[in-house]
């Protein structure tokens with residue numbers, strides 16, 4: 618039996634599983650024996666996540682709250698839920714008055730509203746199974762920046778929700794871990810006019826974010842890591858011309 622086929626009888630839900638941090642966490646949870654149910658608008662491009670016995674993809678736009686509330690129904694036939702990872706998100710860092718209103722609304726819904734709705738809908742099951750909630754916020758949740766006020770607001774808001782919910786549910790045995798990564802090397806920056814610097818000491822890899830999840834999961838039963846902030850050694854970003862997806866050759 619390979620490491621990936623040892624089922625532990627539990628499932629995990631990961632939002633934003635189609636790439637980046639969410640895809641890496643999904644692959645890791647499969648290696649730990651969870652059946653992963655991933656949610657995103659597009660399918661992940663990963664061999665492991667193509668195996669339907671290990672991974673099920675739910676194609677969903679998390680800005681559509683009417684879709685989001687169907688989630689418990691969609692999970693009915695799945696194994697008992699042990700882990701929820703609220704990870705999906707995107708950023709628009711334009712001056713606030715220049716963000717197209719539809720995109721601003723979508724960012725508030727995907728980054729802030731939908732994780733709170735999903736947590737509410739799945740919390741009873743997570744309590745039953747003494748499970749875990751991981752929330753991927755951002756360094757923007759804990760420090761002020763010159764750009765991205767609304768993005769930072771969604772992340773700080775979700776962080777505050779998470780820290781408060783930690784207090785509410787800790788005695789039920791559910792562990793909620795807030796993770797605040799600094800710049801991570803993912804496609805997050807593809808649509809932005811800035812991104813990681815080329816100095817490898819100035820950004821994180823998805824594996825380094827995964828380390829935080831692994832560290833918390835491997836902790837002793839009595840330990841709850843309420844919050845983990847992860848930063849690279851140097852604070853550097855690089856400016857670049859915007860390359861929109863449809864402009865790519």
Ligand SMILES: NC(=O)c1ccc[n+]([C@@H]2O[C@H](COP(=O)([O-])OP(=O)(O)OC[C@H]3O[C@@H](n4cnc5c(N)ncnc54)[C@H](OP(=O)(O)O)[C@@H]3O)[C@@H](O)[C@H]2O)c1
Nearest residue numbers: 633635637638657658659678679705706755800801803805
């Ligand atoms: N990269 C960084 O520097 C960084 C730093 C701190 C925090 N974060 C946070 O980490 C999380 C993951 O980001 P990442 O770096 O892995 O970026 P990414 O590679 O761009 O992945 C973002 C994920 O979110 C999903 N998503 C976005 N909009 C969605 C929507 N409307 N409905 C459903 N899913 C949606 C995407 O799926 P589809 O496009 O297929 O729908 C994708 O799976 C985000 O919340 C981000 O804010 C990132």
